[in-house]
Amino acid sequence: MAKPSPITFHVPATAANLGPGYGVIALALDLPLGITVEPRTDGLLQVERRDDPGAHLEDPRHDPVLRGLRRGAELCDVSLAKGMSVLVEGTIPRGTGMGTISAGYAAGLGIAMRLGKKKRPADELLDALVPLGGDPAHGAAALLGGLCATVQVSLQNEPQLRQRVLPQPIHADWHYVIALPDVQFGTADMKRVLPPTLPHAVTARSTGRTLGVLHALAHGDEALLRESILDEVHLPYRRRLVPGLPEVLEAAVDASAAGATICGHGPGVIAFTTVAGRTAEIARAMVRAWATVGRQATTLTLRTAHYGALPAAPKA
Numbered sequence: 001m002a003k004p005s006p007i008t009f010h011v012p013a014t015a016a017n018l019g020p021g022y023g024v025i026a027l028a029l030d031l032p033l034g035i036t037v038e039p040r041t042d043g044l045l046q047v048e049r050r051d052d053p054g055a056h057l058e059d060p061r062h063d064p065v066l067r068g069l070r071r072g073a074e075l076c077d078v079s080l081a082k083g084m085s086v087l088v089e090g091t092i093p094r095g096t097g098m099g100t101i102s103a104g105y106a107a108g109l110g111i112a113m114r115l116g117k118k119k120r121p122a123d124e125l126l127d128a129l130v131p132l133g134g135d136p137a138h139g140a141a142a143l144l145g146g147l148c149a150t151v152q153v154s155l156q157n158e159p160q161l162r163q164r165v166l167p168q169p170i171h172a173d174w175h176y177v178i179a180l181p182d183v184q185f186g187t188a189d190m191k192r193v194l195p196p197t198l199p200h201a202v203t204a205r206s207t208g209r210t211l212g213v214l215h216a217l218a219h220g221d222e223a224l225l226r227e228s229i230l231d232e233v234h235l236p237y238r239r240r241l242v243p244g245l246p247e248v249l250e251a252a253v254d255a256s257a258a259g260a261t262i263c264g265h266g267p268g269v270i271a272f273t274t275v276a277g278r279t280a281e282i283a284r285a286m287v288r289a290w291a292t293v294g295r296q297a298t299t300l301t302l303r304t305a306h307y308g309a310l311p312a313a314p315k316a
Contacts, residue, residue: 007037007114011107012145012305013092014099015176015263015270016137019229020209021149026137027217028145028305029098029176033090035065035107035309037114040083045069051090064101064132068108071128075109076116086111096180097264102138103309105129109143110309122165122310126150130161138264140165145308147217171220173274176302177257179248179286180268181295202232220274222258229259229272242267244293248286255285 010032018025033051040046047063060066065086073080088107094100109125122143129139140148140163147170154162212228215221239245245262252260252271256278260271271282283299290297 004039007035007111009035009110009114009309009311010305010307011035011103011110011142011309012307013103013302014138014141015097015178016099016135016141017262017264018270019213019231019235019259019261020206020233021137021213022206022231022233023135023137023150024210025147025149025213026099026141027147027170027176028141028308029178029302030305031090031092031098031300031302032305032307033088033092033103033107035111036087036089037111038085038087040085042083043081044083045080045086046083047086047088049088051088051092052094064104064134065108065111067132068105068129069111070108071132072109072112072116072125075118075120075124075128076112077118078112078116084111093180093268096268097262097266098178098268099135099138099142099264102129102134103142105132105134106139106142106309110311113310123163125310126163126165127161130163135264136161136163141308143308143310145305146170147214147304149214168214169218170304171218171274172304173220174217174304175273175276175279176304177252177271177273177279177282177286178263178268178300178302179252179271179283179290179297180299181242181244181290181297183242183267183295198233206231206233216258222272222274225259225272226253229261231261235262244290244295245269247292248289251285251289252282255282257282260286 012028013031016026136150147168149166151164209228216225249260257271263270279301287297
């Protein structure tokens with residue numbers, strides 16, 4: 001009998017918390033994890049992380065891919081009794097705000113969806129990803145690709161958080177420059193500085209700007225993005241943890257970016273432009289700005305990823 005062909009697919013990096021869209025808007029970036037799944041017969045579940053040189057120092061039972069796979073197996077009726085091997089390859093940098101943890105959970109859920117007898121909607125899979133420790137916005141974009149908005153539909157007193165994923169249109173001309181300084185911050189540290197409440201007036205301004213960001217990204221409207229990506233929800237409080245952040249954001253815009261903001265929980269910064277010829281100067285300006293505070297930075301120039309961890313829906 002011929003050996004079954006391995007299952008292969010990709011899971012994108014993501015940029016979440018785009019400006020005022022804190023916890024709501026995320027964008028899939030074409031910097032993928034490559035996932036290869038092969039069956040075993042010895043009952044072992046083995047995840048090999050070639051994407052992360054330090055993964056061998058961690059308890060493999062806590063690997064996000066494995067945890068996502070186990071949860072997905074419950075939801076999709078997948079038997080893991082015979083075991084399987086999962087190879088993870090890629091270059092998504094960890095600890096930079098590009099959604100590596102959520103991508104791992106999404107990968108595990110994506111494996112289950114490909115193998116399972118039951119197929120689950122994206123909303124249900126996101127509701128499984130978040131309790132594992134994933135971020136709702138990062139998770140939505142990692143599962144579906146493209147530009148996604150998430151809506152919390154559960155009420156405040158409900159024991160289970162429930163989300164709706166709303167895929168959004170994204171203009172084809174967008175290019176993204178991401179500047180990554182040589183420092184890392186834990187997500188918990190970046191969340192700890194946020195206040196428990198915000199002034200009432202901030203809500204209206206942030207809601208309007210969030211809609212503006214979505215419209216600008218859908219239509220390639222640089223002017224609207226520049227005005228809408230201003231944030232009062234999380235960015236002002238995170239500046240104290242990331243010296244040089246205001247200067248880097250300003251440098252990107254001075255170099256003709258349509259706008260810039262912190263990438264996920266940071267400390268990476270993402271800048272937007274619809275003109276490919278501007279990306280090199282934007283990248284240089286951001287690196288120079290990081291250098292003024294004694295930080296070396298690397299840059300990535302990326303496009304939108306129109307793929308996610310979940311299998312693509314069959315075309316009608």
